[in-house]
Amino acid sequence: MDVTLHVWRQKNAKAKGAMEVIEGKDISEHSSFLEMLDTVNETLLSKGQEPIAFDHDCREGICGACSLVINGEPHGPEYGTTTCQLHMRSFKNGQHIFIEPWRAKAFPVIRDLVVDREAFDRIQQAGGFVSVNVGSPQDANCLPIAKQDADKAFDAAVCIGCGACVAACKNASPMLFVAAKVSQLALLPQGQPERESRVLAMVDQMKKEGFGNCSNQYECEAACPKEISVEHIARMNREYLRASFLEEAPKAGHGGD
Amino acid sequence: MKLCDRVFGSPVGAKMLMALTGLMLTGFVLAHLSGNLLLYAGQEKFNAYAHGLQSLGLLLWLARGGLLTAFVLHLYLAIKLTIENKAARPVPYAHEATIQASLASRHMVHTGLLMFAFIVYHLAHFTFRVTSPEIEALTPGDAYAVVVLGFSNPVVSGFYILAMAALATHLRHGVSSAFQSFGLYHGNLNVVTDKLGPIVAGIVFVGFSSIPVSVLLGCIK
Ligand code: HEM
Ligand code: SF4
Numbered sequence: 001m002d003v004t005l006h007v008w009r010q011k012n013a014k015a016k017g018a019m020e021v022i023e024g025k026d027i028s029e030h031s032s033f034l035e036m037l038d039t040v041n042e043t044l045l046s047k048g049q050e051p052i053a054f055d056h057d058c059r060e061g062i063c064g065a066c067s068l069v070i071n072g073e074p075h076g077p078e079y080g081t082t083t084c085q086l087h088m089r090s091f092k093n094g095q096h097i098f099i100e101p102w103r104a105k106a107f108p109v110i111r112d113l114v115v116d117r118e119a120f121d122r123i124q125q126a127g128g129f130v131s132v133n134v135g136s137p138q139d140a141n142c143l144p145i146a147k148q149d150a151d152k153a154f155d156a157a158v159c160i161g162c163g164a165c166v167a168a169c170k171n172a173s174p175m176l177f178v179a180a181k182v183s184q185l186a187l188l189p190q191g192q193p194e195r196e197s198r199v200l201a202m203v204d205q206m207k208k209e210g211f212g213n214c215s216n217q218y219e220c221e222a223a224c225p226k227e228i229s230v231e232h233i234a235r236m237n238r239e240y241l242r243a244s245f246l247e248e249a250p251k252a253g254h255g256g257d
Numbered sequence: 258m259k260l261c262d263r264v265f266g267s268p269v270g271a272k273m274l275m276a277l278t279g280l281m282l283t284g285f286v287l288a289h290l291s292g293n294l295l296l297y298a299g300q301e302k303f304n305a306y307a308h309g310l311q312s313l314g315l316l317l318w319l320a321r322g323g324l325l326t327a328f329v330l331h332l333y334l335a336i337k338l339t340i341e342n343k344a345a346r347p348v349p350y351a352h353e354a355t356i357q358a359s360l361a362s363r364h365m366v367h368t369g370l371l372m373f374a375f376i377v378y379h380l381a382h383f384t385f386r387v388t389s390p391e392i393e394a395l396t397p398g399d400a401y402a403v404v405v406l407g408f409s410n411p412v413v414s415g416f417y418i419l420a421m422a423a424l425a426t427h428l429r430h431g432v433s434s435a436f437q438s439f440g441l442y443h444g445n446l447n448v449v450t451d452k453l454g455p456i457v458a459g460i461v462f463v464g465f466s467s468i469p470v471s472v473l474l475g476c477i478k
């Protein structure tokens with residue numbers, strides 16, 4: 001199949017970018033979206049042109065490296081799918097496909113379709129951890145966890161930190177990501193000692209990074225490749241309210257000394 | 258101090274305050290509607306009700322103070338959050354798409370600002386009665402006559418109905434959304450809260466709009 005790509009090209013973080021039209025010829029409909037870009041890049045290279053820069057790593061939907069806003073939808077048109085797991089059979093022969101980077105002030109473009117997602121790392125470092133004392137590990141069965149709690153925590157823990165929630169949100173808000181991290185640990189016994197300081201510190205960091213605010217439109221939930229529910233945002237809101245009353249000064253970031 | 262900062266300064270706290278003030282205003286709107294529907298009971302009953310309100314004295318001023326505070330906070334946060342949200346995405350998408358966000362949810366600030374314009378006019382019209390010499394000339398206690406005279410003008414009625422459409426659109430998203438802001442999300446609860454926005458919106462739109470329509474049709478005169 002043939003497709004016409006409209007791709008965001010930008011030399012580096014400082015350069016001014018623009019959309020560029022690139023033809024994709026003889027693409028197998030069984031190839032993944034990233035394989036299609038590989039094919040297009042081969043052609044560009046053979047013509048001595050710069051290949052399109054894009055993020056990828058595992059190519060099996062688990063690492064969170066791939067991104068791309070495809071025709072306005074982060075990770076493309078399929079529900080609950082990462083870009084690397086998206087296939088060209090989801091598109092029509094001759095279709096025009098717009099490919100853009102995640103758009104957010106907190107995710108600056110580094111080159112073409114690659115953005116800097118370190119803001120997520122800093123939010124995670126602010127509180128998305130549990131402190132564990134050194135020594136021999138405890139027997140796993142010593143910590144009983146109710147099945148429904150384990151299941152809910154797992155539903156949140158599947159977040160791969162890709163940032164599609166930010167890209168999809170009309171306000172570039174990372175609430176779904178932050179909520180997934182807060183929720184996962186708030187539901188488990190291991191997360192209890194830092195329960196209050198965690199949510200306060202992570203929300204604080206989210207604000208510092210210059211993301212927008214949630215307005216309950218749920219675009220994030222629809223775009224999330226891991227189908228994380230906005231139920232977790234509600235839980236984070238509750239956790240935040242609770243912590244605001246219980247905790248005086250944020251302690252997170254000190255680790256378990 | 259810390260608590261204050263967390264309520265006003267954080268994205269989560271600001272949304273809760275937005276939801277709280279929004280629901281306070283919604284409570285007022287529903288109370289206001291039930292009072293207005295007394296127009297259908299006739300001139301005497303309606304004027305007695307309006308007079309009753311005026312004679313509440315301190316209580317009326319407390320209610321007005323509370324409403325004004327809620328209103329100012331709501332407006333302030335709406336503008337602050339909207340500016341922050343716009344700044345969070347400086348480069349727009351060349352190909353915009355919406356997956357599931359409702360139309361109402363995407364136009365909260367527009368419907369809100371239209372209401373703001375309406376509220377200014379509405380107070381000038383019914384509370385201060387300064388919009389036309391005919392209204393100024395009416396007997397001070399006759400609220401019923403002010404309503405009938407005002408809505409006999411199709412332009413006034415049209416603007417009023419348009420503002421009610423904006424209010425209903427705002428509440429369609431807002432009332433349901435407020436529960437999520439408070440963290441109240443649960444499979445069983447959502448069955449109710451998801452419908453509450455549209456139901457309140459429907460009641461508000463039909464209830465308020467029926468009055469100018471009735472005046473124009475001559476059912477209230
Ligand atoms: C002065 C004009 C107004 C403006 C500019 C305004 C603006 C807004 C905006 C932008 C939001 C969305 C906030 C967000 O999702 O981030 C909102 C929410 C809301 N508004 Fe208003 N509004 C106004 C008046 C009103 C009035 C008069 C009522 C009620 C009668 C009301 C009820 C609500 C409710 C219930 C919410 C939902 C809060 C939430 O999502 O948690 N608003 N308003
Ligand atoms: S919540 Fe979903 S969309 Fe957001 S970072 Fe995690 S996996 Fe990606």
Ligand code: FES
Pocket residue numbers: 055056057058059060061062063064065066082083084085
């Ligand atoms: S490349 Fe790892 S999730 Fe797509």
